[in-house]
Amino acid sequence: MAENGPLDAGELDLLHRYWKAANFLSVGQIYLLDNPLLREPLTNAHIKPRLLGHWGTTPGLNFIYAHLNRVIRAHDLDMIYVCGPGHGGPGMVANTYLEGSYSEIYPDIGRDLDGLRKLVRQFSFPGGIPSHASADTPGSIHEGGELGYALVHAFGAAFDNPDLIVACVVGDGEAETGPLAASWHSNKFLNPKRDGAVLPILHLNGYKIANPTVLGRMSDADLTHLFTGFGYEPFFVEGHEPEAMHQAMAGTLDTIVGRIAAIQSAARSGDASALMPRWPMIILRSPKGWTGPKEVDGKKVEGFWRAHQVPIANVRNNAGHLALLDAWMRSYEPDDLFDAEGRLMPELQALAPSGSRRMGANPHANGGALKRELKLPDFHKYAVAVPAPGAVDAEATRVMGNFLNEVFALNAEARNFRLMGPDETASNRLDGVFATTDRVWMEEIESYDDHLAQDGRVMEVLSEHLCQGWLEGYLLTGRHGFFSCYEAFIHIVDSMFNQHAKWLKVSRGLPWRRPIASLNYLLTSHVWRQDHNGFSHQDPGFVDLVANKKADIVRIYFPPDANTLLWTTDHCLRTYDRINVIVAGKQPAPQWLTMEEAVPHCEAGIGIWSFAGTERGGEEPDVVMACAGDVPTLETLAAVDLLRTALPELRIRVVNVVDLMTLQSNEQHPHGITDRQFDTIFTKDKPVIFAYHGYPQLIHRLTYRRANHARLHVRGFIEEGTTTTPFDMTVMNELDRFHLAISAIERVPGLAVGAAPVIQRFRDKLIEHARYVREHGEDMPEIVNLTWPSR
Template structure:
């Protein structure tokens, strides 16, 4: 696109000052990588001034500093509300340098003063033991995105812009990052951004041409090819390219003015009364600049600037090689620090004046510390959505369908403040949450045909067939102060394993920073789960995401297995009220027996684990012969069916039924705040009786959580053992030996003396398994006695454990 600035700058305007500001940021960035002392080079540089280990990345940093300085100029001139998302993974030196120059860094960290002593501390702490990371981490003011793992900058930026009508999110996308799958899909986020009520994202593709040791794909593409690519994505690209600073400043100032004028025009047109809103062509900037710009051209006779050798530490050994030390000193002095900082080491006043003030500084913008803006989510009384349960197992309902009704009301209550969204990969209806479509639609800025269903330019549901985008949008939305839910098929949530990891790490560090205010929790609803993917087959059968979740810090993660609709409603309400956590809820969507009234469900969920006295046969004053434990809706069904078999065939067997809804209660209290004390754990599971534990996922996780318990040796866990196919629902549990017959047989085998005396009962159950295999192959469905099984009449009630919060 031809760049003609709507606000043409005079050649003698402040671009010379802007260049000095950029040089100050570059100087501070180099200092962080290299220096322990002598921060302003006011004495000759000596080996002892150099860090013994040089860690950090220079290559992308000067370009990031260049962009930051120009955004400052635009914010000042137009009083803009802007945050900066730094995609290039190793841009930490630049982000720290710029927030220090604008003053926000020293306000948060008063020990890093704006003088020579503060500079010394600033340099020393970078990538140094006890200091700060090399990325734009939670410790960095103004950051909502850590570039340690590449691919997520643009999707985070769009998540931040949704429902933030006054915000502009400047997102720098590195050309290395642009090669990742998630980033490539993220360009399509513009099809979900509504200019009438959302903010704007200004992507800035930073082409410096090289990754760690190779050229980048986009960096080698011609401008003509890039123009076609991004026009195809729906953008209007503006090109800024070169290496001569004065000309580059002029180009960037003009391009930024054009882009901002375009954004302003798009939004003004969309926000007119009775405006017809269609998907606009949003602007973006393609910035070509040399990797390691303004750094050493060559080191030891080898090309550095404009090449991959500039990626990390261009001058490798200034502490040990005099020629390297001299080269570093010359490099740093080329920025003329004596013209940038006064006698006390403070940025000179005319450069300080270039930074925005107060909350307009990108390092102090409250959207980048979203807890400052977080409003409480309005929630209905979950009890009003209860499924009536007069006797355990008699009522049949779909748990997630009932949750959909609750979420419908959540959307209604928060419609005015636009504070809640549901994300999912084209599965909201499939996962039985379609009641939400009574009050909202799916966001869709592309064309809408008359026969389309539940598509609109405005809506609270966001669906795209990319788990990466769903997760990234929600993270950006939460990090800027809002609330949401991510619904996904259980097997395919693994696609975002690494994104979950990064968000968990972000929360872990953020909780340790008093200035980072709490944000709403990231809530996952995993359904269409392993035990009810019999129709889609083995590819859709994997319950292992919770194993990954359980690895994280106890203060961060929670894992819930509601056995029915009422427990799911209680848990969903609870999770939506929490903050600074990741909550994983695994719940089925198929018609299933309902076990607990809402009153009993609330009691049970509040404890997280409990004895279902109505299901067991143990006398009140005696210990059981066997404990039948379960976690998950299908394991609970099969456990209760197994208990029913044992009650009928072995009426003298004393059985206790324990249901686990909060998986983390199994850990010791010392390991997790929800964990049971050893005394409470033993009171539930006994100290020496066999425990037959039917678990939703891979069995080893239960062993891992309970390994230190008194009765761990007595824990016999059955779960998913990687057997699956397209088959009947009951055959899925049979294949994995989690069915009622295998559970009952194991109980008989584990109770001392029973294996011999009840051999005829075991044989009966084995015969039933043989008959099951014959029947499904003949009829293609489960036996009637399996399909139609119901729990015998009983009065309700649970005995909750004395668990934690």
């Protein structure tokens, strides 16, 4: 052993050469079209016309990867690598290529000279691969196109994976983001008795794209205070001289692997004091663009922000730059790394772990390979008895919570299901799950705390980012879950939703990526029932964002009552490679369908409610009253009741939409209905009054190609809100029964003149309502106590 570290001279030399090989291939991917091993003089013809990629973070990522390979082999570790600095993509590709997993997945890119030529050419090149770590990259569970989510994904992967260690590299630029800053608290939810371990590696190379980083300029003392306060034991590895850095990193990792093993052994042997340990982490300080050019055109590059992307930018048109690139790449001595046929030298190949211990081939990074089907109860036994439409009230999400409770019970042994939410499980009426499990909480628990346990499976933290990220990491490693959130604040994770949708789109096109369980959202405490919160909590626009995504990825459901919500929940938990969004209220509300009626209605996704309409003898209706959402359904049926009483000869058809994507054409979405089906339901030429839960424009967008689109009048949320009564919210946005009934009368040809007294009566009711709520602070009894039908 060397005096200054655990590596003897031979081990040190081999490890350093392996690192050089990864760096060499990383540079080659950024710059080269051909001549991958520089076996001939480098010319302009060998250089890509567009130089794309990020060098600055890459040598540090390669350094970490090489050292993790060493401890995996030494200790037979089950480990995956989460690459937070996502644009270090060339390093992730280089390392998975060197270990052999890349060529196994992509056999066309073999481990020879021709394979190397294809490897460097494809990077950031049309028809090739992205510049960042992505679904295309073996071993990746983390879309690197956006910063902030690496650490939360890592913890999500570690939950319920007792033998897994997730090495997570956090870039110091990424560390400035809000989601990452909150993610450090994930250690308070990690149970060493039954979960795996996360090894955070904070990579401080000092600079972002054009500025210093905040953490990079902090002193070691301040960083120690910061991360000790977060609950970690920080280990520093610092410098730029390769031999010393290799020895320091090797010794630090040996110590940390021992720390993790000791923590888990103590916790799993029954030592209660070990359940809230101080987990180790590494703070790695290395130069940005390490081993790259020190200067270009007299300007500092290595150790500065100019190394961030492409350090030598004008290679094709500047002979000096070409020579500088040639010298840089030859400094890695490629002939000492690859044999005459372009294969990595055998002694270097031997440094990588074998089989599934390779981080690029670990099955946890291809979670569908480990996914087990979720055991689900028969949802029929949770059905709400509905003797007649509207005859009983129920809280839909409370019924759903009781169903999810049995899901927890049935999967207790498998430990492959979790419920995430920002401190709202009980508020959202899902507290039935607490009959089987509790909220996970690893810090001190007081005697008076409610449903907190170190072994809980409900995860609550007041950060939508953490809930989303935990669930994504959990799903991507082969498990199942649900994310419950207030509707208005799901917007906080808009960007995270985007990245997961993009991941699914790409992964579905990769035959080697196995399907994972769907990401399921329940959005409740929604726009129409924010009685005590008001305008700040009123925003139904998340579904507009969702509807923009690839049709085969997203689904949007608006179950109008508890029985339709049960069917929808069961359905969504059975799907895979999807993002399902369910919008459902938690307040007591009328129940419309028996379970026998709900099942075929939900399976179709859209249907005519004959019990509510007044059609006769196969004649076409005078007007179609459509609805999507629980409150819009209530107001639509109340409007129909008003019209049936006031205008008994009016032929009304009621259409309810559960699956919003049925409104699109079947050519646009797999759940879409044909034009013929749409015309059969909505007619080709009759007015349609559509009461919609969200922003009206989305319904127009989904139906603009339909024959009857010009006669479609949509009412929904028009950005009017405050703290007021439930019915007053609908009145403010003109979604109430009176506005709907008036719209129907005004749009049926020839009806408005004769029905003018009826319209006036409805308008008088709106005036009466306004006076009543401002005097009494509650809705009129006839609104609150309505039974359907009223006569």
